[in-house]
Amino acid sequence: MKIGSLELKNNLLLAPIAGFSDAGMRALCRRYGAALTFTEMVSAKGLYYKNENTKDLLFTHAEESPKGVQLFGSQPEIVAYAVAMKELSGFDIIDINMGCPVPKIVRNGEGSALMTDPGLVYEIMKAAVSAAGGRPVSAKIRAGFTDRDKNAVEVAQALEQGGASAVTVHGRTRDMYYGGKVDLDIIKQVKLAIKIPVIGNGDVTDKQSYLRMTEQCGVDGVMVARGAIGRPQIFAELAGGEFEFDLKETILTHIALLNHLPERVVTNNMKKQVAFYVKGRKNAKIIKEKSFAAESMAELKDALELIDRIY
Ligand SMILES: Cc1cc2nc3c(=O)[nH]c(=O)nc-3n(C[C@H](O)[C@H](O)[C@H](O)COP(=O)(O)O)c2cc1C
Incomplete structure (x- = not known):
């Protein structure tokens, strides 16, 4: 186009x-x-x-x-x-x-x-x-x-x-x-x-x-x-065609791509993104709760540990 x-x-x-x-x-x-x-x-x-x-x-x-x-x-x-x-x-x-x-x-x-x-x-x-x-x-x-x-x-x-x-x-x-x-x-x-x-x-x-x-x-x-x-x-x-996708890896990449912003801003912005990323996945509810409660990037990343790698 x-x-x-x-x-x-x-x-x-x-x-x-x-x-x-x-x-x-x-x-x-x-x-x-x-x-x-x-x-x-x-x-x-x-x-x-x-x-x-x-x-x-x-x-x-x-x-x-x-x-x-x-x-x-x-x-x-x-x-x-x-x-x-x-x-x-x-x-x-x-x-x-x-x-x-x-x-x-x-x-x-x-x-x-x-x-x-x-x-x-x-x-x-x-x-x-x-x-x-x-x-x-x-x-x-x-x-x-x-x-x-x-x-x-x-x-x-x-x-x-x-x-x-x-x-x-x-x-x-x-x-x-x-x-x-x-x-x-x-x-x-x-x-x-x-x-x-x-x-x-x-x-x-x-x-x-x-x-x-x-x-x-x-x-x-x-x-x-x-x-x-x-x-x-x-x-x-x-x-169409083949592609690879790993949820946790993708979220971590998304976070890394925001490193031009202060950590506090990234943590807050990523909470709502994480809610969409995990939608329909195993452990979604608990991951969302934990990430919304996170007060630092370390806590947000902790919540991501609950992402099941077997889909
Ligand atoms: C949270 C949210 C923010 C949006 N912000 C913009 C925006 O900044 N500029 C814009 O042109 N449209 C904005 N839109 C509209 C979308 O670009 C799109 O036109 C609309 O969501 C319909 O497409 P979709 O069914 O694929 O979501 C926004 C939509 C949502 C849900």
Whole structure:
């Protein structure tokens, strides 16, 4: 799959996932075959005002290549400013968030609120593209804001006119948050309406749901979010072929990949990741309890000793 000038080795992408798609998860997903990964959403305003926490989100490992960053914002000039910042110069593709349903974000007119204003969507994309220095800019949208107003096609056309190189469609409305059934038909409609690559997103958790997405919607790429939390090997499963996976080893690697962060932060961040890693495994309940109670990395690693190596 090709996005603008960017040639990807396959059509599998890891979604931006706030609180989860850290540099460790992204590197692991790359090892298992994801062709492109994105940072979690980063505030364009936060970058503009040089917020230190915002900058931490931009750390990447060398194996994450090509690499993507996702920005959120609603003011074309601020988004453009952020896109052109030197902190973003190492990113090969910039994605703009137009799907986040969180009330605080929506109240600011950001994320999925943009779905209600295709004119502004066009302006934001145009500004971002003009600041990107030839790098591709994409956007991630939803089916619409509400069920009565599924305007993904109109928004995608505005993005294409604004110079976007690709559009990812999460087939749910803002009102649905993350529940209910993904509307594959609206993704297909977007694919039929624009010429730039369309990436389908929503509820891809295995080969069957992957094939449903590609066959029913005719999309150019597939983006996985929740199906990859605690399961980076999903990309190898989707790509087919042989692969090795050891749960404890993978979690320890994930921890090691976060060594640019203070131990306290890594311990806290990894607790929720561990809960997903051990889901459905033997001893899951006790491992989760022990890891949530851990006050240091040593205690967290102790909890991991309970992982059964025979699956
Ligand atoms: C905890 C959480 C955090 C998320 N953070 C982001 C984000 O930062 N940017 C974004 O575009 N989407 C975000 N999403 C949405 C996902 O990228 C994806 O669109 C959605 O979960 C549907 O895909 P899935 O069914 O594969 O999970 C988030 C989703 C979850 C559950």
